[in-house]
């Protein structure tokens with residue numbers, strides 16, 4: 301598998317380099333040079349296959365020339381240690397529940413797969429350090445993802461006082477190789493410190509540094525697997541004539557899920573159309589409607605993981621369609637929702653269908669309801685567990701979710717090293733922790 305940069309100013313690379321550097325040197329995002337097409341016969345048998353079996357077929361097609369099949373099998377088995385049920389919500393509408401992983405959000409899938417690929421490439425070297433800045437949820441997913449991957453040191457920088465109790469507890473995975481670091485500053489300060497580390501030649505001569513952030517191609521690839529899986533489960537339930545009738549709705553922020561869906565479609569997934577749900581940060585929906593992509597400052601909403609004003613994966617999507625708005629806007633439609641709309645969708649779905657949703661899933665369902673036509677079947681991505689935002693669920697539906705979720709961590713309330721916004725302080729930690 302060769303990968304090129306969407307900016308096309310730096311050379312194509314192999315998977316190892318794309319994974320271990322994240323961003324291309326020219327600032328572009330890596331994309332696979334060749335997207336293999338899955339034989340149509342695969343879709344005739346898909347309804348009997350497990351998510352692991354489907355993931356293996358797709359991953360082996362993409363990565364089989366770089367990683368041997370037995371290892372790919374192991375990596376996908378270790379990634380999917382939880383179910384991804386497809387739940388019927390209404391006639392012709394299904395919820396793909398992606399929130400049964402260790403941190404109760406779909407980001408577990410990408411983080412677990414990426415951790416294992418990095419583990420594969422670093423095995424035995426003892427020199428690989430992964431740095432990531434988090435403003436909330438991705439820190440927990442990365443910590444849980446790397447927990448069982450030996451030999452990789454992971455540093456998670458988070459802004460002091462900005463994480464919820466649960467988000468903080470999710471960092472305490474009690475594994476020697478995951479190091480949360482509390483920074484007395486903002487998320488931007490955390491990101492600046494990470495950038496400084498990447499720019500430190502001395503550090504880089506001693507260790508191989510990489511990032512587990514969301515633009516890494518190996519967080520994206522595994523997200524394709526569950527689009528195939530959803531189609532397979534549906535094909536098993538709705539015996540005939542599924543082909544060409546399925547619409548998939550995606551609650552979108554940085555557009556990772558949409559990009560993965562489009563890659564799956566390129567590989568042959570018979571989806572008729574995708575629907576993007578935005579909150580009021582609707583630069584993507586604006587682009588789909590007008591053909592103009594105009595980034596802007598994000599504002600805070602109830603669906604906060606979608607509060608993105610300049611979605612990074614737009615460059616991958618534009619690249620896939622050679623920048624041509626026509627075909628993109630025929631395949632992908634968009635709808636945007638205010639906080640009130642999102643809460644109304646949560647409330648309606650509970651009263652009409654007795655089904656609880658978090659705000660992200662609720663926006664995707666709203667978009668599906670607004671887009672779907674007679675004769676079509678819709679699947680929306682439920683990206684986070686409703687109990688993660690029990691207060692909001694209670695406000696919208698009156699339901700008090702009793703059982704609080706358990707954090708993946710086992711050592712609650714662990715003390716993390718606390719540093720000021722000083723690269724010297726970070727460097728000290730980076731150079732004084734060894735493989736454990």
Ligand SMILES: *Cc1c(COP(=O)(O)O)cnc(C)c1O
Pocket residue numbers: 405406407437551552553554555556557558605606660683684
């Ligand atoms: C990250 C996230 C999203 C947005 O996904 P993208 O792939 O960035 O578009 C939606 N819902 C939840 C719960 C998330 O954590």
